[in-house]
Every structure is written in C-alpha cells, then in structure tokens.
Amino acid sequence: MPAAKFPMRCLLLSSLAGLLVACSSAPQTGSGAGNAGGSASSAPRPLHDGPPSYMQDVSQIPDAVPTPHTGAYKASPYTVLGQRYHPMQDGRSYREEGTASWYGTKFHGQNTANGELYDLYGMTAAHKTLPLPSYVEVTNLENGRKVIVRVNDRGPFYSDRIIDLSFAAAKKLGYSDQGTAHVLVQGIDPVAWQQQNNPNYLVTREAVSEAPVAAALPPEPVENVQTGLYLQVGAFSSNQAAEALRQRVQGVVGGTVWVSPVQVDTRTLHRVRVGPLASQDEARRMIETLRVANLGTPTLVTVN
Template identity: 80%
Template sequence: MPIVLSSTRYLLFGGLVLLAACSSTPQSGPAAGSGGETGGARPLHDGPPSYMQDVSLIPDAVPTPHTGAYKASPYTVLGQRYQPMQDGRSYREEGTASWYGTKFHGQHTANGEVYDLYGMSAAHKTLPLPTYVKVTNLENGRQVIVRVNDRGPFYSDRIIDLSFAAAKKLGYADQGTAHVRVEGIDPVAWQQQNNPSYLVTREAVAEAPVAAALPAEPVENVQAGGYYLQVGAFSSDQAAQALRQRVMGVVGNNVRVSPVQIDSRTLHRVRVGPLSTQDEARRMMETLRVANLGTPALVTAN
C-alpha cells in the first residue's frame, strides 16, 4: 500500500518520519467508503468502491513525453532508505502486485497529484515519478498501461500497487494480489510507434527558439510577445487541427496552429497563448496535464 510523502500522509517528529503501513487486501463493509466521491470522512480501512463503474470503458494511460523535472530523490520510509532510479524506461521486473482504493481516493500522491481509484495509475518504490509502465497479469495474460505517480507499496515483497480500476481490468481486484510483469515504457518510442504523424515534444521543442526552460529575462521584458505552450507538432495539418480542437475544449479559444519550415518539411505546431506571466503558463500546463493532453513545452516565441 503506498505511503504518500506529503503532509496528508505522514507526521514529522524530531526528524523521524512515522508512517502507518496499511494492508493491500480489499476490505468489505461500510468502512470501505463510497470510492466515487472525495468528500466526507476518510475510511479507516481500504477497499473497493460501493459503486462499481464499468472499468472496460476506462482507457489506459497514454505514455506522454515528460519535459519537466522527474521526482527521483532518495527518501526513507519505516527505517529503510530508498534510492529511486533516474530512468525507468528499461525497467523490467516480475513479482506480486496489489491495489489501493477508497482509503486513499482523493488524497495527494507522492507526485502531488490527486489519487483517483478509477484512474489508470500506480505506486512504485523506486521508479522516477512520473513513469509509464505496462503491467501484465501473468495468470491470465491481461495487460494495462498505467502512470506511476505514487510511492509504495511498503508491505511484504509486493513490487507495485495499482489503482482499483487497473487491478479490476487485470482481473485480480477481488483476490487482492496477482503475479505480474512490470515493464517501463519510453513515451517517445511509444508515440512514434502508435501515432506516427505525431512529432513528440522532445523533437518539437528542439527546433523551438527557446527550449522547454523558463526564460532568464524578467516577465515585463517578454509581455509584448508573451509566453506560449507548445502542446505538440505534427507533419500533418489535419492532425494538428484535431489536437487544436481537443485543447480548445479544455482551455478555450486561445489555441492556434503555427506552421514552421524545418529543412524540407513543414511542422504544424499546436500552441496555447499568448500567456502574460510564467505563473499563468504553469497553471495552464497543469490544466493540460490533468486533461491528459501531455506536458507542453514553454516557449517565448510565436
């Protein structure tokens, strides 16, 4: 069961972190909570939601190139020191998977995101946050892709804690655990294989006048041109327009397709802006990330 390294999940006394381990075995009865709501008292025991959504309708997480900093700092839980990996793309391990549900629904994960038991996410002790992994239930062959955004499980020898929805899709939510294989995913390679027309952020940002780093000049010096968030770049204008429509549905009309000539090809860049301040840009980046539209690059040129 994951133990989130935030103020809602641990207490600091005299420099010692005191954490309460929890069981990953599903609990039944009224203490399990509603699972579909974030309000009310937090359940004392973990368990499944009382309302069973059809998880077959929930899509897997989409591996999205990450341009910001990864969370991979060493930490200590229950007296044990953990040294996270700096790159999880080649990770591969077999072992026992568990799941967590209503007790942590609506709580912050170690990555600062809000845990949703119906989201396709997971907790891992040493993978950098975020990391995308493919999990295969070796008992029935079912597979899911999840986004690792939490720490745990710190119980027994389990190697990963999946969200309730992911465990349900893999077919082991009722029994509590399963023998699985966990494989890291390279989001760039995944995008190139599954969406050939999409030129992923790493490549798109490389040609931008200012790469995905905050500009050094004061805000007032760039307000004339403003900040832009580059959500993606496509060789196909049709694909770019399709993404523009999706982004507009989240942030409104301040989205444009900006073509640029690179050697003998034309890239159609999908950009949000102009935005007047870095704070506004950061808030917009979080809005797009939560909407599963990736982590856009911040640029200061249109």
C-alpha cells in the same frame, strides 16, 4: 490496502505507533499495498481504503500515453519505515514479475510523491524505485490483460508486492475484487513508444519550445488570436494528427482549442493550443485536468 508511499506523509506522525496505524493499515476491500505522496491535501481522508461508491465504466478510460519528460526526474534516495530506498535513474529497461495491489478512496485527492493529486480513476501507479515520472506496461499473467500506467507515486511499502496500481488500472486488469494479481511490469521508453505508435511524432515538446520561432504565430491567423496565456498540448508535422488531438482536448476541457502552424527551419509544425486563459490559476487547473485525462503535460506559452 495501501501503506504509506512516501516519507513526508509518515514523518508528520508523532510516534511509531501512530505511523504504523496510518501507514500500514490493511484495507477492508481490495488488497493494495502503498500510498505515497508528498504533503497531504486538505481533503479529509477516509479511515479505510476501498473502491469508490460510484462505479465508473473503466473500459472507457484510456491507458496512459507515454510522453517524453522534459523536466527533472524525481529519483533521490529516501527512507520509509526505517528502510532506505535508492531509486534507479533510468527505468526504461525495467522488467520484474511479482504481485501487484491497488489503492483507492483513502488516498483519492491526496498528493502523490510526484506532487500530483491521486485520482483513483486515473491510469497511474506507485513504485518504490522507478524514477518519477515513468511509464510501464503491466500484464496480468493470470488473464493476459495489459495496461499502460504513469508511475507518479511511491509504494507499496509492506509485504513483497512490487507495484501499487490505481483502482481503475486494477479494474481494467481484472483483479480489483480479489485485491492482488501476479503481474509482469515492463518499463517503457516514451520516445521509442511515440515513434512506434505515432507516425506523425516529430519532435518533443522541449525541442519545440527551444525553436526560435516556436512561440510565434504565422501571419495568416494573427488577427483572430488574442494576446495572453495559452497551453500548448503538442506539435505535429501532420495537420490531421494535430486536428485529432485538438478534438480529444476539446472534449476534455470544453474551452477554445485550436491548431496553430509555425515554420521551424524547413518544416511546418502544427501546434495544438488551448486559450486564451484568464490566469495562471486557470492554467494550472487545466494542466491537471489534461494530465488526469492522459493527454500529457502542456507547456504554458505567452502570445504578445
């Protein structure tokens, strides 16, 4: 199924023959075509790719939620198997029709090209030239099913396949058994998507963090809040929207999740926060948990 998705993994191999074995092996099940990654994780990798032994009900896994990105994109040129790739700097208007594949157990728990751990039950994808991260809508043109995935990996690197989806995404699109499907891939503008699908969307996380009082707490609840590290998951003009997100996050992390209002100019923003957290390590683990659950990438804040 998957070929290697990013040069760092392939370059570790000592010979061309070894590289071809590790980066171009065909799967026994399915027909995925790539796996990327920076450096591999310490988890042992199965010899062959395929579906998981435990089949989770993927209909209960939500699509990725397009979230405005506030950091640097990964879009530098790179070389794999002797071919040079030049990623596009903006993938919002991307549109391409072609063959999609998927990748699964062989790369589960391994680092993706974006530095995240690949989760075969996450709604993610690999692409050769889209900036990382990006969001795309993938339509299976054979049955009309659609999913939204977060592109966080590189590949596929052999044949004419244009995108490599996670096992869960392929399962939701109805082609995990046959291995490939004819699809339409369309880039998504996260800001426009939020404005269209979230009537309470007001500001990006970056705008909130730059506000002079964004890290402060209102006078009323101060006595009930401990000092320390917190994760801010989102900020809304609507308290109802913030409460809805609080409940979703609560169901994922199981810790203390609360809504903190703050005045920014003439507006009141309702911030959804998790904490206090015991350490930076706990914060990193929780950020990864929320990312895999398609709840965005929280901002770490300190309450003094």
